[in-house]
Every structure is written in structure tokens, then in C-alpha cells.
Amino acid sequence: xxxxxxxxxxxxxxxxxxxxxxxxxxxxxxxxxxxxxxxxxxxxxxxxxxxxxxxxxxxxxxxxxxxxxxxxxxxxxxxxxxxxxxxxxxxxxxxxxxxxxxxxxxxxxxxxxxxxxxxxxxxxxxxxxxxxxxxxxxxxxxxxxxxxxxxxxxxxxxxxxxxxxxxxxxxxxxxxxxxxxxx
Amino acid sequence: xxxxxxxxxxxxxxxxxxxxxxxxxxxxxxxxxxxxxxxxxxxxxxxxxxxxxxxxxxxxxxxxxxxxxxxxxxxxxxxxxxxxxxxxxxxxxxxxxxxxxxxxxxxxxxxxxxxxxxxxxxxxxxxxxxxxxxxxxxxxxxxxxxxxxxxxxxxxxxxxxxxxxxxxxxxxxxxxxxxxxxxxxxxxxxxxxxxxxxxxxxxxxxxxxxxxxxxxxxxxxxxxxxxxxxxxxxxxxxxxxxxxxxxxxxxxxxxxxxxxxxxxxxxxxxxxxxxxxxxxxxxxxxxxxxxxxxxxxxxxxxxxxxxxxxxxxxxxxxxxx
Numbered sequence: 001x002x003x004x005x006x007x008x009x010x011x012x013x014x015x016x017x018x019x020x021x022x023x024x025x026x027x028x029x030x031x032x033x034x035x036x037x038x039x040x041x042x043x044x045x046x047x048x049x050x051x052x053x054x055x056x057x058x059x060x061x062x063x064x065x066x067x068x069x070x071x072x073x074x075x076x077x078x079x080x081x082x083x084x085x086x087x088x089x090x091x092x093x094x095x096x097x098x099x100x101x102x103x104x105x106x107x108x109x110x111x112x113x114x115x116x117x118x119x120x121x122x123x124x125x126x127x128x129x130x131x132x133x134x135x136x137x138x139x140x141x142x143x144x145x146x147x148x149x150x151x152x153x154x155x156x157x158x159x160x161x162x163x164x165x166x167x168x169x170x171x172x173x174x175x176x177x178x179x180x181x182x183x
Numbered sequence: 184x185x186x187x188x189x190x191x192x193x194x195x196x197x198x199x200x201x202x203x204x205x206x207x208x209x210x211x212x213x214x215x216x217x218x219x220x221x222x223x224x225x226x227x228x229x230x231x232x233x234x235x236x237x238x239x240x241x242x243x244x245x246x247x248x249x250x251x252x253x254x255x256x257x258x259x260x261x262x263x264x265x266x267x268x269x270x271x272x273x274x275x276x277x278x279x280x281x282x283x284x285x286x287x288x289x290x291x292x293x294x295x296x297x298x299x300x301x302x303x304x305x306x307x308x309x310x311x312x313x314x315x316x317x318x319x320x321x322x323x324x325x326x327x328x329x330x331x332x333x334x335x336x337x338x339x340x341x342x343x344x345x346x347x348x349x350x351x352x353x354x355x356x357x358x359x360x361x362x363x364x365x366x367x368x369x370x371x372x373x374x375x376x377x378x379x380x381x382x383x384x385x386x387x388x389x390x391x392x393x394x395x396x397x398x399x400x401x402x403x404x405x406x407x408x409x410x411x412x413x414x415x416x417x418x419x420x421x422x423x424x425x426x427x428x429x430x431x432x433x434x435x436x437x438x439x440x441x442x443x444x445x446x447x448x449x450x451x452x453x454x455x456x457x458x459x460x461x462x463x464x465x466x467x468x469x470x471x472x473x474x475x476x477x478x479x480x481x482x483x484x485x486x487x488x489x490x491x492x493x494x495x496x497x498x499x500x501x502x503x504x
């Protein structure tokens with residue numbers, strides 16, 4: 001595959017991720033519990049990024065994740081702290097690229113793809129968690145008294161359902177992708 | 184879904200249009216950083232006025248900016264009410280009891296049911312929803328005869344109001360500034376400016392040109408793919424799928440049915456684009472010449488000095504006060 005093809009494919013898939021995020025934002029208007037007040041949304045937007053990682057490996061996965069983070073930042077514009085730009089957007093999504101490391105040790109199939117989703121979302125969670133503990137202490141509601149647990153619950157609220165959603169979807173979609181020679 | 188104001192360049196000839204994309208990007212970053220270090224009330228008002236001045240002096244239409252603010256409106260309200268309700272430090276400004284009784288319960292249900300039935304016929308749904316919520320709250324606060332079912336006290340403190348004000352202003356400033364940038368800069372110029380700014384990253388072996396290219400293609404394809412998604416939704420709606428109604432689980436299944444064609448369309452589009460680029464002899468990483476070259480003018484130097492001064496003054500005020 002030529003470099004130009006790789007480049008355009010990554011670009012279009014990243015914009016597909018943005019489009020999915022927009023669709024889920026639209027869905028959030030009907031189903032309010034999808035969204036959280038300080039940012040974070042249950043959505044399937046990560047799926048194209050995992051597809052990029054599957055097809056092109058770790059390095060390009062990190063690139064595309066970071067770029068998606070930037071675009072997401074432009075759309076969302078939810079910055080509460082300057083360091084949040086990195087921890088909640090660029091780094092958080094860039095870390096998804098590291099989920100491609102799993103393909104070095106396991107064969108490329110449906111099972112591995114789902115494991116890579118778990119790893120990627122876990123890495124993203126860690127980044128959001130650190131950001132929550134370090135930066136979001138002043139926004140903590142009264143009901144919580146421990147910032148560590150607050151950040152844990154807050155981020156798990158949207159990361160875990162998103163992960164389940166993406167795994168569920170990819171389980172069904174994988175064979176369709178194989179038929180269409182995407183995988 | 185279509186009201187995202189990204190990459191919507193509007194021609195004009197104010198000082199914003201004469202500025203270099205690089206200086207605009209840098210000024211944007213510095214002004215955003217300024218918005219974050221402000222902790223004083225009057226200072227924040229001054230900052231908002233400054234942004235308003237840029238808007239007016241730049242000759243951009245305010246309605247367009249408002250349209251850009253629309254997606255964050257719901258979010259703003261969310262955070263606003265959160266801050267108002269859950270922060271309880273500072274002076275107590277207002278307190279009221281919300282009481283649910285046997286008498287006003289049916290009235291409340293009536294309002295909600297009326298809202299659910301009538302919302303389909305109202306044009307400004309969001310304002311209508313706000314009116315309904317406000318009506319219910321006013322009812323609970325004022326009219327409460329009979330046996331009490333449950334009662335809760337709402338207290339609004341000065342810190343909550345201030346916090347909510349700062350968050351709102353900050354979000355509005357950020358969104359307005361970035362909308363000003365995208366409205367006054369051609370996507371190609373923006374892309375080139377970004378590329379030049381990211382150039383120092385090549386020290387750690389990151390190819391700035393490629394990243395700028397990916398960003399510009401991705402931005403270009405967002406509306407296209409949104410259109411395609413819309414088309415697929417319409418095609419499926421014509422076969423009887425209803426995207427607006429239905430349970431949450433149904434909606435998820437519908438989105439899955441949307442996903443496969445979306446992926447296939449994306450791959451097709453990217454293939455076509457790559458062919459078009461290769462036919463024009465595009466090779467990634469090779470040196471390219473440009474049709475448009477960025478030029479750094481006096482106005483850029485002037486704006487950068489002003490912006491840096493604003494930043495410096497803000498830091499001083501923050502430290503002193």
C-alpha cells in the first residue's frame with residue numbers, strides 16, 4: 001500500500017470518527033444520560049481509530065489518535081484547565097495507538113481486535129483518571145469526599161459503556177469487514 | 184447535525200483577513216491561555232469586551248458566532264445548574280423550598296404531559312423545554328398546599344454563581360475565538376500555518392507536514408461524511424427504520440446498521456482521493472512548492488505585541504490580586 005493511500009485512509013477514518021462523535025452528540029440530545037456535565041460522552045467514535053490501529057500499526061495509530069484528539073477538542077471546546085488539552089484530548093486519544101502492541105504477540109482476528117479495544121480504552125481511562133485527580137479537584141461535587149474515587153467513578157461512567165458498546169459492535173461488524181476486505 | 188461551524192470561511196477584508204495564519208494561530212493560543220488565568224470578575228468582563236471588540240473590528244457577523252455557540256449551549260446550561268446547586272461556599276444569596284404535595288403533584292404531571300404532547304408542534308423546542316422546567320420549578324416553589332410528599336431546600340451561594348459565570352464566559356470566549364479563526368482564515372492557509380507552527384516537532388522525528396495534511400483532509404471530509412450518513416439514514420428511513428423514536432437499544436442497532444456502509448464509503452472515498460493525489464504526483468515527505476505563500480506583515484507583529492501584553496498584564500493582575 002502506498003504512503004499516499006495510507007495518509008488519505010487515516011485522514012478519512014479520523015473524520016469518520018469525528019462524524020460518529022457528532023452523531024452521538026445528536027443522540028445525546030434525546031438521551032441525556034449519555035453525556036456528563038464536565039465532558040465525557042458514551043460514544044462509538046473510537047471504533048475507526050481501532051480500525052486504523054488494526055490496519056496500520058502502533059505508530060500511525062498514535063498519530064491518528066492525537067489528531068482525533070485535536071479535532072475533538074475543536075468540536076467540544078471543553079477546556080477546564082490548560083493541561084487538560086493534553087491529558088484529556090491529545091494524550092488520551094494518542095494512547096489508543098499503543099493498543100496495537102497486542103498484534104505483535106497475538107494473531108490478527110476478531111478476538112484480538114476486541115482485546116485491543118479493551119487495552120486502548122484502559123489506556124485512555126488511565127489518562128483521563130490522572131487528569132481527573134490532578135486537575136479536576138476543584139470541580140468535585142459535595143457528595144464525593146475522595147478525589148481518587150470521584151475521578152474513578154466519573155471516568156468509568158462513560159469509558160466502560162463506550163468500551164462495551166464498541167466491543168459489542170465490533171463483534172458483529174468484524175465478519176462484515178472481512179467480507180468487504182477491509183480486514 | 185449540520186450546524187457545526189468548522190472550516191466555514193467567509194470572505195472579507197478587515198485586519199483579521201490581512202493577518203498571517205501563523206500569527207492568528209499563535210494569538211488564539213495566547214488569548215485562550217489568558218482566559219484561563221483570569222480569576223477576577225471585572226478582569227473577565229474586560230476579556231469578554233476584548234473578544235467582542237475583535238469580533239466587531241474584524242467585521243464578522245455576530246449571528247454566525249451565535250450559531251457556533253449553539254452546540255455548547257446545552258452543555259453550558261448543564262454546568263451552570265450544576266455549579267449553582269452543588270457549590271455551597273460564600274454568601275447565601277437565595278434560598279427556597281421545593282415542596283411536592285398531593286395537590287401540586289397532579290398539576291406538575293399535567294404540565295409535563297402537556298409539554299410532551301405539545302413539543303412536536305413548537306418551533307423553538309429548547310426554549311420550550313426551558314419554559315417547562317421553569318414552570319415546574321415555579322409551581323413547586325410557590326404553590327404547595329396539602330399533605331407534603333417530599334421537600335427539599337435549594338440554596339444558591341455567591342461562589343456558585345461566580346463559578347458558573349466564569350465557566351460560561353471561559354467557554355464562550357474559547358468557542359468565539361476559535362470560530363473567529365475559522366471564519367477569517369482559508370482552510371488552506373490555516374493548514375499551512377499549522378504546518379509551519381508544528382515544524383519544530385521534526386526534532387523529535389514527527390512529520391509536521393503529514394500531520395497538517397491529515398488534519399486538513401479530515402476537516403474537509405467531516406461535512407462530506409455527515410452528508411453520507413444523512414443519505415444512508417434517509418435510505419433506511421424510506422425502508423421503514425425510524426431514527427427519531429424507539430428505545431435506546433433500537434437506536435444502537437440502527438447505528439450499527441449505519442456503521443458498515445459508513446466504513447465502506449470512507450474506504451472508497453479515501454481510495455479515490457489517494458488516486459487523485461497520486462495522479463497529480465503527490466509523494467508524501469517530498470518537498471513541495473506552494474501557490475500561496477504566507478507573509479508576515481506589520482499588522483501581525485502589532486497584534487502579537489498586543490496579545491502578549493494582554494497576557495502579561497493578566498498574569499500580573501492574577502499574581503497581585
